[in-house]
Amino acid sequence: MQTPLDLVSAGVIPPCFFPNVRLRLAYLLLWLLPGLAVAQSSLSGTVRDSLTQKPLPFASVFLANTTIGATTTEQGTFTFERVPAGSYDIVASYVGYRLAKQSITVGRTPQQLALALAPTGAQLGEVVVRPRPNKPSDYQRFKELFLGYSTFSQQCRIHNPDDVLVDFDPKTTELTAAARNYVQVDNQALGYRVKYYGLRFTCNFTEQVVTFYGQPVFEEMTTRSARQRRQWEANRVRAYLGSPTHFFRSLRDSQLTAQGFVARRLRIVSNPRFARADSLRQALLRQRRAYSAVEQDSLKRWAGVPPSFAMLYMAPLHVDKLRRVAADGQRVFLRFQDQLQVTYLLAGPDANYRLQPSRYARGPAPPLPQDRQVSQLILMQPEVEIEANGQLANPLAIFTDEYWGFEKMGEFLPVNYLPPAPSPNP
Template identity: 75%
Template sequence: MRTVLAFFCLLLPGLALGQGRLSGVVQDSVTHEPLAFASVFLANTTLGVTTTEQGTFTFPSVPAGGYDVVASYVGYRLARQAVTIGAAPQQLTLRLAPSANKLGEVVVRPNPNRASDYQKFLDLFLGRSTFSKQCRIANPDDVLLDYDPKANELTASAYKFVQVDNSALGYRVKYYGLRFVSNFTEQVVTFYGQPVFEEMTPHSERQRRTWQANRVRAYLGSLAHFLRSVRDSQMTAQGFVARRLRVVPNPRFAPADSARKQLLRQRRAYSAAEQDSLKRWASVPPSFALLYTAPRHLDSLRHVVSGGQRVFLRFRDHLQVTYLLVGPDANYHPQPSPFARSAAPPPQDRQVSELMLMQPEIEIQPNGQLANPLAVFIDGYWGFEKMGEFLPVNYQPPASSSHP
């Protein structure tokens, strides 16, 4: 199932990023009075602070790049503002609107299938990897689920946040503003929001070492690892091979699909010949995937401007990315795409992923995040990785861990 990129962004080991100072004040949006002891955090990081009695906050040192600054306070809606951190100090004013009528604005329909819908949500949100099996949602009753049978679509949200305790990586993730959508017909999953990470306290030195090793494992071969290697001209050195994957429409699909739908609309008992036709028509793929065996050169995947200060991900068709240095999770079982038939299935002993751009080019920012993360589709192994492998933007593995 394809996934819209929402948050998987990390840093390369030893990355020398610039630092910037961020400060500001949190206020009531109506009275402009300061809000003391409000929570302020940078989404997708472990960076969070509490405002003073005067409602002020300071992040003295933030790695350069783009962030969502989020403020939270009991009885108020979240306030969010996008910033780009550079060398110059920045100051923000975050104004929170009272949420007295918020619950009244939410319409919750009866859901007799909540148990099965919730299990589908868990599988698609947490994932099915070894690390995902060690994740749990601490506040399941706060998850609002709705299934639309007409659209064949499952959506999930929360009044405040969804808390995921990841015992494999040692993180407690509070996912504010979750918007989760799974369309089962199109086989596409999208989820995004403003998560904040909190370090869990290990019970022993052994557990601390296990968390460190698991974080490195989650990092190696990840999409963010790939993005950083592209930005820093280290793709081959970091163990990645990229190949062009061209998806060609199947001219037989439209007539076969039309004939199948026309027969199904009759809603009657079908003869043996008609049943055979339905099976044959259903097996016709919409398109074919043609894989070019020659590896792509780094400069064919990116557009570098401003003397190397700005790097954009840019390539034609789709991209198949293979990570050579670490194999896939034991629970990963590659599935053939329902949208395109390939001549050869990907190898079982490699992390093989597919990347699709939804716009001509997307900037890779200094902190490893994409300027527009929702403009990318991922499939294959990267689509398999979910919350079990979710690491904060400011995570940096040990320098010796760039290779296993």
Template identity: 60%
Template sequence: MRCALLALLLLLPGWALAQAALSSTLSGTVRDSLTQKPLPFASVFLANTTLGATTNEQGEFTLARVPAGSYDLVASFVGYRLAKVAVTVGGPAPQQVALPLAPESSQLGEVVVRARRHANRPEDYQRFIELFLGRTSFSRQCRIRNPRAVIVDYDAKANELTASATDYVEVENQALGYRLKYYGMHFSANFGQQLVTFYGQPVFEELVPRSAGQRQRWANNRATAYRGSLTHFLCSVYLDKVAAQGFLAQKLRVIPNPPFARADSLRRQLLRQHQHTALSSAEMDSVARWARVYPSLQLLYTAPRPLDSLRRVAPDGRVYLRFTDYLRVTYSREPPDPLYPGPPRLPGGPPDPPPRQQVSRLQLLAHEAELQPNGQLLNPLAVLVQDYWGFEKMGEFLPLNYAPLSPIP
């Protein structure tokens, strides 16, 4: 499964202190792009964080104590298109940003109100819920508060499920204590390719705990979601602490399986010959045997990959995630979620024992992907995750400015 925007940020304690020292103030104005009039009470936020504000009557906003790093600054206002601009915060000096918003209008200048073409089919919406929120223990404590804003479509010919929202999708996570508004959501699930992709510009809001016990439970659950996550691993790569943080990274090669072509050809030929007649018992055994021949083989190199085969450090100090083939990443300091079914099992093979460790597979979709000092991928769409990281979804989604309260053991 693709983890498009679920690049969950890890901040180790030492880095958290550095971030506080390098925090800055971000301010600016939101205006109508045509009339240049200020837009009061517009929502402005840094995507994937808890940092947001509302513009005043002059369309002005201020975001204080913004940690150093690269962000998407997003503005939203009813009747206008979502605006997004990339910003980099690198020091204590305040920064000014202008955010022009274009009206959502027709050729006649009338505001377009996007309406639902039809009601969602219950089975399609349920599949979207399972793939978007996830099937983890934490996901069971998540709910979408505005389901009528979600538009789900299934294309039977492409075998693909897509979803979008009229404005935003509001998700309440009672496991982690967050409410998030997911603006500009693009969701697709291609069942033929076994690929799920979703991305957008979410903003987080901390829920108010009802008791000290709930506050502590949320803190514990956030730490659980954080340990062993993709960004925990990426930050350990950036800081050269892969083994120290409990990770084992190994090379995994996927190569063609030579017998597959002949087995697949024989299976298809036999099935074509019996389109209108039944297969004999021996022929059924042959079809089953040929179907168990996989198109590819996986070769696992047991030795841990050295750091220089995981990343590249440029002369200017920038760090890039870079490796060949696939990366098999094992996290040994926390067991998998009890609801994790394990990786896909080979057809006809014996049942696999319950997994005892969190094992994920990582693939680079580009030659390399830049890592920021906080462990965030500059382009989250540059990687594809499978197995355990693919199992985790919105139930484990943490804001970029989340920082653990204690060192990771």
């Protein structure tokens, strides 16, 4: 029986890096979906020690997946002005304390928050010795899977590799990585310094799944060059256009066609020929004898039969087939049948993108379209809300594949990123 995970094929890892392994990407980067919401409000609060209740001065406080952050005052207080409406995780960090995280929803009313940090027990300046150093090949695999292979990803650098703890378990074929505090990624393509707090990374080669999640905060990198600033701005627009962020906002605003998207129904159907072929193989294996010429011919003939095949419905889907709007007209839910093939017509794929052969078809991969980006979207539950700021209420409700699965940290944008408005016609 196929599980939803079996339906997510790869196209992310070039075979030269991991021969005989095809990764199915459970893309849990918590897709950062900036919104167009007009409503804004302010947040303020205090960061304290959970045991003594004393305020913690100069603690770092930020809204995860955004550029919104601050350092507390000597009294342990902080304030964020003009936060766009939507759902966020507010995170506080302090040396010698565990991260404090609280989920909040921002509307039109100012909020007062209290964050309590629990001491870790480690003393400031204490030297922590890891049980063994990272194996260079394991760290290299982590870095490639985490940063990605795109043109922008090649301009990303992990600033503190010694703070990353990587381990590979050959019994479970699982590669894991974590950081004591955060992993800092300097993205020279987009001009962001990303501090990824609480990183939890897993790559299971048996199940062929990659997941990573945490609470990242974005900082604008500084430059004295106006030319580099313009390049960063252009690259951010390029990363945004055609992305899941762009797609969900366009869907919520009924602007799919105007924004250059086409969505089609993709149905995965079990192949009865595979069941018969697999039964033949199992029966011959149980007999434990040499195969006859006829049996060898049968095995050869059935060798390339895929377990399932894909049926693509060519008629584009109307937005009402992709979403449900609540009776109040305010809440919008992502909802569709089977899977989606999402095509962005206004830009081609990255030069480093290579489409891998589909597990649903024989032969090599079809020619890669040069003038468009083709992705797959899988919904793991009946529906999920698209919030006012464009985020999914449950980011783990989706898997992405093909081109969207290819994009990683190189295209990582904060929630509060807004592309520049088009210039008015003269």
